[in-house]
Amino acid sequence: MGWKDxxxxxxxxxxxxxxxxxxxxxxxxxxxxxxxxxVFVNPVGAPMGFIEDSVNRxxxxxxxIVFELQRRLLFTLRENRIxxxxxxxxxxxxxxxxxDLVVGGxxxxxxxxxxxxxxxxxxxxxxxxxxxxxHHPEINNMFDLKGLKVGYKRxxxxxxxxxxxxxxxxPFDDNLMALFQVSDGQLDAxxxxxxxxxxxxxxxxxxxxxxxxxxxxxxxxxxxxxxxxDSRYGFLISETLETMLADGTIDAILKKWHAEKVEDLRKNxxxxxxx
Numbered sequence: 428m429g430w431k432d433x434x435x436x437x438x439x440x441x442x443x444x445x446x447x448x449x450x451x452x453x454x455x456x457x458x459x460x461x462x463x464x465x466v467f468v469n470p471v472g473a474p475m476g477f478i479e480d481s482v483n484r485x486x487x488x489x490x491x492i493v494f495e496l497q498r499r500l501l502f503t504l505r506e507n508r509i510x511x512x513x514x515x516x517x518x519x520x521x522x523x524x525x526x527d528l529v530v531g532g533x534x535x536x537x538x539x540x541x542x543x544x545x546x547x548x549x550x551x552x553x554x555x556x557x558x559x560x561x562h563h564p565e566i567n568n569m570f571d572l573k574g575l576k577v578g579y580k581r582x583x584x585x586x587x588x589x590x591x592x593x594x595x596x597x598p599f600d601d602n603l604m605a606l607f608q609v610s611d612g613q614l615d616a617x618x619x620x621x622x623x624x625x626x627x628x629x630x631x632x633x634x635x636x637x638x639x640x641x642x643x644x645x646x647x648x649x650x651x652x653x654x655x656x657d658s659r660y661g662f663l664i665s666e667t668l669e670t671m672l673a674d675g676t677i678d679a680i681l682k683k684w685h686a687e688k689v690e691d692l693r694k695n696x697x698x699x700x701x702x
Contacts, residue, residue, distance in 0.1 A: 451547070456499055456500070456501075457499075457500065457501040458500055458501075458663050459500040459501060459502035459515060459541050459655045459660065459663060460500075460501040460502070462502045462660065463483055463502065463503045463504070463505055464502050464503070464504060464505065464527040464528060464529050464649075465505045465510070465520075465525060465526050465528075466504055466505070466509045466510070466526075466527060466528045466529075466530065467509070467510045467511070467512040467517040467520060467528070467529050467530070467531075467562050468485045468487075468489060468490060468492055468493075468510070468511055468512070468524050468529075468531040469508050469511075469512065469513060469514040469517055469529065469530070469531030469532060469533065470485060470511045470531060471514070471531050471532035471602065471620070471623050472532075472622075472623030472626060472627055473486075473487060473600065473623065473626040473627075473630075473684075474487055474488050474490055474622055474623070474626060474684035474685065474686055475487050475531055475532035475547045475620075475622055475623055475650070476488070476489045476490055476511075476530060476531030476532060477623075478511055482511060483508050484508075485509050485511050485531075487684065488550065488680055488681060488684050488686060489530035489531050489532070489533075489650075489652070490509060490530070491654075491680045491683070491684075492530070492549065492668070492671070492677065492680060493509060493530055494676070495670075495671060495676060495680070496664060496667055496668065499620060499667050499670075499671075500663060500664070500667055502660075504598070509530075510609065514529075514531070514533065514582075515582060517529040517531075517653075518542075518543070518653070519632055521542075521543055521653060521654065521655045521656075522542070522655070524655065526655070527654065527655070527658070527660060528545075528652055528653070528654055528660075528664070529652065529653040529654075530545055530652050530653075532620055532622070532623060532650060533586065533650060533651060533652060533653050534583070534620070534645070534647055534649060534650060534651075535548055535649045535650070535651040536646075537586055538584075539591065539653070542656065543653045543654060543655065543656060544653070544654040544655065544656055544657065544658050544661045545651040545652065545653055545654070546652040546654070546661075546665045546668050547651065547665055547668055547669055547672065548580075548649045548650060548651045549650060549651060549652075549668060549671075549677050549692075550649075550650045550677070550681060550686060551643045551645060551648065551649050551650070551671060551685075551688065551689045552620060552621050552622050552645075552648040552650070552687065552689050552692070553621050553642050553643060553644050553648050553687070553689050553692060554567070554585060554588060554618050554619065554620060554621060554640060554644030554647055554648055555618070555619065555620070555621040555624050555625065555638045555641055556569050556616050556617075556618055556621065556638065556639040556641075557606065557609055557616060557617050557624050557628065557636055557637070557638055558609065558615070558616040558636070558637060558638075558639070559609055559610055559612065559615075559616075559620075559634075559635060559636060559637075560635050560636070560637045561635045562612045562615070563575070563615055565617065566637075566639065567614060567639060567641075568639050568640075568641040569588065569591070569592050569618070569641055569643055569699070570592060572592040572593065572594040572615070573592060573593035573594060574587075574593065574594065574595070575594050575595065575615035575616060576594070576595050576597050576613075576614050576615045576616075577592065577594035577595065577596060577597065577614070577615060577616050577618060578596075578597050578598070578599045578605045578608065578609065578614045578616070578618070579596055579597070579598060579599070579617065579618055579619075580598075580599060580600075580605075580619060581598040581599065583619075583621055583647070584644075584646075584647040585618045585619060585644070585647060586598075587647075588618055588643065588644050588647070589618055592618075594615075594616070597614060598697065599614075599617070602619065602623070605617050606624075606627060606631075607632070607634070609636060610634040610635065610636055620647075620648050620688070621638070621648065621686070621687070621692075622686060624638055625687070639672075640695070640696060641696065642689065642692050642693050642696050645689050648689070652664070657684035659700070
């Protein structure tokens with residue numbers, strides 16, 4: 428075989444690799460163009476997923492990510508909307524096949540992964556203690572909760588942390604009701620995901636609530652999207668989300684909503700403690 432033949436073969440191989448790469452990119456872009464997805468958001472609170480002006484137009488980090496996934500994959504949303512629904516009810520829909528994607532402050536856990544598929548984790552935060560400055564000004568961190576009545580969301584992994592504090596765990600189903608119970612002294616404190624709690628405390632300052640600055644429970648606040656087990660769309664959605672993580676899109680969305688990443692929280696804690 429002459430030099431020209433080898434040269435032509437190499438050129439053809441390079442061209443084939445380039446075409447394959449382009450094909451792979453185009454395969455992901457617009458791949459779900461003729462697919463309609465049923466997407467539900469758990470309105471856990473700002474900045475993750477929340478209702479403000481209209482129940483038909485949820486807002487938040489997770490909602491923005493879904494719309495960017497839609498822009499890239501070209502799927503259609505059922506009734507052209509994302510439906511607000513409680514986490515437990517949305518999980519039931521994943522199990523009975525009437526939901527394709529559940530978002531809104533959904534933490535990835537090994538236990539949940541036995542029942543549902545998950546996208547890559549797109550945001551890591553931590554848990555936080557919410558307490559009343561009027562009833563318990565002495566609370567500074569999770570270890571000040573010994574012997575106190577501490578609320579935790581039923582079905583969440585936070586009970587383990589309540590037990591570590593020596594507090595008396597009290598389950599709740601409604602975040603808002605639990606926060607008001609802390610404000611009026613029915614609960615001494617509660618432990619929940621930091622992002623929505625910080626936003627609520629800042630917004631509802633008349634309730635005289637506060638949050639601690641200790642960083643704990645990172646493994647319970649690793650946020651991802653949930654899908655039915657063996658979802659036919661899981662690979663493409665996860666692949667596209669990975670691309671959004673790599674190209675800075677997710678960071679831009681987090682910045683828009685002033686989300687505190689766990690690594691930044693750790694740095695702040697080190698500065699406060701001087702460690």
